[in-house]
Amino acid sequence: MALAISPAKVGIDLGTANTIVYVEGKRIVCHEPSVVARHSGSGAILAIGREAYDMIGRTPKSITIVRPLNDGVIADFEMTAAMLSYFMRAAEVKHFIKPDVMICVPSGVTPVEQKAVRDAARLAGAREAYVVEEPFAAAVGAGLPVSDPTGSMVVDIGGGTTDVATISLNGIVKSTTLRIGGNLMNQAIEQVVKDEHQVLIGERTAESLKIAIGSASERFAKKYQPMTVCGRDLVTGLPKNITVDPVLLARVLAEPIDRIISAVKTILEETPPEITSDVIEHGIVLTGGGALLHNIADVVAQATKVPVFIANSPMACVAIGTGKILNDGRILKKSFKNSKQMRD
Numbered sequence: 001m002a003l004a005i006s007p008a009k010v011g012i013d014l015g016t017a018n019t020i021v022y023v024e025g026k027r028i029v030c031h032e033p034s035v036v037a038r039h040s041g042s043g044a045i046l047a048i049g050r051e052a053y054d055m056i057g058r059t060p061k062s063i064t065i066v067r068p069l070n071d072g073v074i075a076d077f078e079m080t081a082a083m084l085s086y087f088m089r090a091a092e093v094k095h096f097i098k099p100d101v102m103i104c105v106p107s108g109v110t111p112v113e114q115k116a117v118r119d120a121a122r123l124a125g126a127r128e129a130y131v132v133e134e135p136f137a138a139a140v141g142a143g144l145p146v147s148d149p150t151g152s153m154v155v156d157i158g159g160g161t162t163d164v165a166t167i168s169l170n171g172i173v174k175s176t177t178l179r180i181g182g183n184l185m186n187q188a189i190e191q192v193v194k195d196e197h198q199v200l201i202g203e204r205t206a207e208s209l210k211i212a213i214g215s216a217s218e219r220f221a222k223k224y225q226p227m228t229v230c231g232r233d234l235v236t237g238l239p240k241n242i243t244v245d246p247v248l249l250a251r252v253l254a255e256p257i258d259r260i261i262s263a264v265k266t267i268l269e270e271t272p273p274e275i276t277s278d279v280i281e282h283g284i285v286l287t288g289g290g291a292l293l294h295n296i297a298d299v300v301a302q303a304t305k306v307p308v309f310i311a312n313s314p315m316a317c318v319a320i321g322t323g324k325i326l327n328d329g330r331i332l333k334k335s336f337k338n339s340k341q342m343r344d
Helices: 077-090 111-123 134-141 182-197 203-213 246-270 273-282 296-304 317-327 329-336
Strands: 009-014 018-023 027-033 036-039 045-048 063-066 100-105 128-133 152-157 162-168 171-178 227-233 239-244 284-287 308-310
Touching (some): 018 077, 128 317, 134 317, 152 246, 152 273, 162 273, 203 227, 246 296
């Protein structure tokens, strides 16, 4: 009798900015930008992930850089499927054993959008494909007691969206998704540098400024040193070095941060009092790449009067959570018992 081989279990944080893959028994095996480079004429794929990201701002007219996801949902189905297939190969998932795959999506996405994600995963080689809402996966990945009758709150700040949710008994109690994330913050930095210095910088330079000296508050920004970057002078068209003040960045980042804080307050107000009291006692957990913005935990805590903590490995929380859910039959069954996706 032939020996039955169990399928691999793969959790994927399919993000607007980055894709992270978690494989059972191996933990995080792939963490690359969600970017595809293709030939402008033939449409042939030339590079995916880090290799494609390194081409941004440096491509000839014959190469187009594509971000297959927009605000956490699929904008280009074919490119998303190709990207998923690439990442699954990079994760060394064997082709002869089709894996069970769980992919995260922002809370509140439509059934059509969920189906598009599952279809893309199956096209990429998945045996079974499930989706899970990002804040729930983030809570599991952060080690919160999602199965207990205890309220938890997660704020997952990704590249394209921010999910705010309260969670209890393997389900989301209240949630909202904002079209705010690291990409929007980068765009705000590009714009303020253009307005203040008449210099055009690229996406990657804006990202480096945000990581190095970006702060969630002007008050905290004063402790960081200005940073020198190179851009293109809009008057002469020539390269020009400029020094960017951290306080200037904090001013433009204040608007998206304020909107995130407003959403946190709204969800706390809409959540049942018993769960809100649990959150006040145990605190709010920040996940996602945006949780790494300097001083953001302090700013959110000051505004909400609730303790705020940054999860361990905040960027990997969602991917780790998807893998854990897929591997834990109890959570999987309870979380999806009323979901149509279990029957698709």
